[in-house]
Amino acid sequence: MGVPDADSSNIRPATVHRAEFTATHSIFDLTAGRVTITVHSLSPVSPSNYVRQPLPFSQDIQIYLDIDARWTGQESRLQGDFEEKDGLAIYSLTVKDAPLYAKASNMALTGSTILASQFSSFTQLSALSGSPKEVRGQFVEDGELSGAGSTWGEGSVVVLAHNLGKVTGGLSVNFVVGYEREAAINYLGETYTGFYRAEYPTKSSALSFFLGNYNSALLESLKLDQELVAISVTTAGPKNGNINTIDVTMPVFPIYYVMDPDYIRLTLLLVAGICYTHDLGTHYPNAIGHDDQEAEPMPIEECGNLLVLAAAYVRATGDTDWTSQHMEVFQKYTDYLVDKSVDIANQLSSNDVAGPLANETNLAIKAAVGLKAFGETSGDGFYSRIGEQHANIFFQQGLGTGRDQTHFVLDYPNWPDTWKTPYNLFPEVLLGLETFYDAAYRMGDSFSHLFDWAKSDWNTFLAGTFEAGTRDEFVDDLWSFMTNGKHNWPFSDRYVATSAHGNEPGVPILCRTLPTVGGHFALLALKGPRSIHSLSFRGKTVSESVRQNLDMRQYLVGNHIEDFDTRRWSDNKHVMSSSAVSSWITT
Structure with a gap:
């Protein structure tokens, strides 16, 4: 060999x-x-x-x-x-x-x-x-x-x-x-x-x-593998060097939710108390922020994701202390969504490779869910009602749907024959927010009428909103993609889905080993937080002096060398x- x-x-x-x-x-x-x-x-x-x-x-x-x-x-x-x-x-x-x-x-x-x-x-x-x-x-x-x-x-x-x-x-x-x-x-x-x-x-x-x-790690890994296989069977029947990108943090969060929800807080804590932008820096490992004002323009994505992820953390852990510390910051982002998430300016969404778009329906869905999520986190019914009102505009009143209300459109109001996968409904289902009527979950189509590719993480998000039969079709399709023998690089979350543009279906494109594949755990997340029980013995090799420092901000990227009295x-x-x-x- x-x-x-x-x-x-x-x-x-x-x-x-x-x-x-x-x-x-x-x-x-x-x-x-x-x-x-x-x-x-x-x-x-x-x-x-x-x-x-x-x-x-x-x-x-x-x-x-x-x-x-x-x-x-x-x-x-x-x-x-x-x-x-x-x-x-x-x-x-x-x-x-x-x-x-x-x-x-x-x-x-x-x-x-x-x-x-x-x-x-x-x-x-x-x-x-x-x-x-x-x-x-x-x-x-x-x-x-x-x-x-x-x-x-x-x-x-x-x-x-x-x-x-x-x-x-x-x-x-x-x-x-x-x-x-x-x-x-x-x-x-x-x-x-x-x-x-x-x-x-x-x-x-x-x-x-x-x-x-080694023996301890081996035993834990074997237990984890066995449990993943078992719960996956019963269930099925994350580019360019940017750091902590918000549009990657969102799709990866199901694996955190399943294995250890505290990673949601650890990821958000780096920025929630300062300024929430698309990323912490353009070229890893330089997390130096954006004093150059050159961050990617996706404010609806950023605000909605922050609010949804904070709600997911609270739901998974019951810990409200952290969100309470940053409630003033969260409310500012929520107020932005109140004012800016119906008539949406030209901007990027999570799928930034597709380019900017005004009035994108998926962003409107994310904003409505984010508003309802903050209403739950803060206990302020005003924001919950605003989220429901926005959902009514886009679904019941049909601003974000096709003429016959069989699918959500890519953008509104003048493109009824377009479509895009409404993957932003998954957090709504996971957290039981009930922002949209149940009928909204039955609406969807291939990723977008503009492209011949699909996204495996968003497909899994969407599968989590469906009933068992449709859900299993999505899972079977993902398995077919993973095992089709057409891969020559690490698992990609993006692949050709149709030959309509002359490309071979099933071939991975563009993305390699992105953390977005954590979104494949979306269906397991529906079983509840920390649902992989083999990971329940936590931190046994960490000394108490180190454990006491886990919540200090300097340890979230890694411990600051000087803080442990080691050499620079x-x-x-x-x-x-x-x-x-x-x-x-x-x-």
Whole structure:
């Protein structure tokens, strides 16, 4: 498995017998000669464990693992380091002299790619760097690596390998692969790091915890996978570097609602007390706001989403303290919707790729639901009545529907033959707001008459408003898209739905691995908040001193380095005092 080209012509590929993919695991069964091997990649999911969840590592179980410069985002000007520390062998690859917060092709250049593994009494761990042909050839020939003569040049790899010796039963070893950025984000001019550094401030301590916590993470992930399959079966019968974009926060919230609703508050807390705009910054990891006044123009989207998400948080947790603290801000956004959400100015909606539009019906629906949501959160019936009045205008009076009232139109008042999926009705159903009559939920069509593509997250939102038969058709269509064999990149939430414009249906377009796929949990959200019970043991590895700081704003992007009395990033040169340290630089 992974034999890439003629450079490894002396290496026979293993035979893959089985591949299995779950929410947290990728598992492959292989045979290499007479040896049976299971390659098991685990990406732990622990949303309520604020130390374990943000660790930027994944685990691979096999015998030999190498990585190359592509993991750093740039294949030249690399500095490599190897060290043995705290019982670990650690390779680090870093782009030399990369500007702070720099990126290339949406990959961070400031930081280090990490490959690590633990020494043990039952295996012999060895390391080497050099050309793939030479390194892999040595491993095939000797079953281990000499460690001598490590070199680095264009196309080189760094390698860790375990020699298991003669094995008569089952045996496993763990590798860690990840990308560590000590200066994780620039939030309004301040440098922040990952929250896990509150308890594990050094690279080796974080890696030791991660590997030592493997069995616990594995058990939790297996429980999560099993429960997701079970509840999903019964139910079915998130571009460009912007940070905390409000039109992405909205579609991703169902997964927060299901796994840990407190993430809704943590996401909104970054901005609710300051200024609620489309995003916190244009180029991640620079969350520096918009003093340039260049934020995307989507005020109805922003206001409606904030009010709906705040109501969802309160409904899920029963916590009204946070919304009470920001009620004055929330009311200002609500008052904006009172005045601006019937005669809607030309502006963007969540689907900003479609361009701006005046009097978009979906925005009017969002505003009406947002008004009713704030009425519930605040207890002010005035806003609830305004939301219901707006719903009456667009549905009962027909301003937002076609002539025969079979579907909602794209925009009003002069386009009765247009349409667009009314996905903004989902929060209305989830929260039981009853802003619109039930008959409104039976109205809908393909995403829009303007486009040949569909959105899987919005389709799932819409499915949540339907009765079982129609709902299941939507779920079946999403499954067909996921399994049609036409994907050559990570799961996209946007795909061609019709050949009307000459494109092949079922092919993903534009979006890759966006958090908007959290919207696929919309149907599970209807089962209630925290409905995945395997995640009920929360934060057990977080010390009390750290737990007390969870609600302080500086920890929401990550803990501020100075606040934990650790060194500033610019002062931390990663000076190694271990028994084995080596480094090299390539230009």
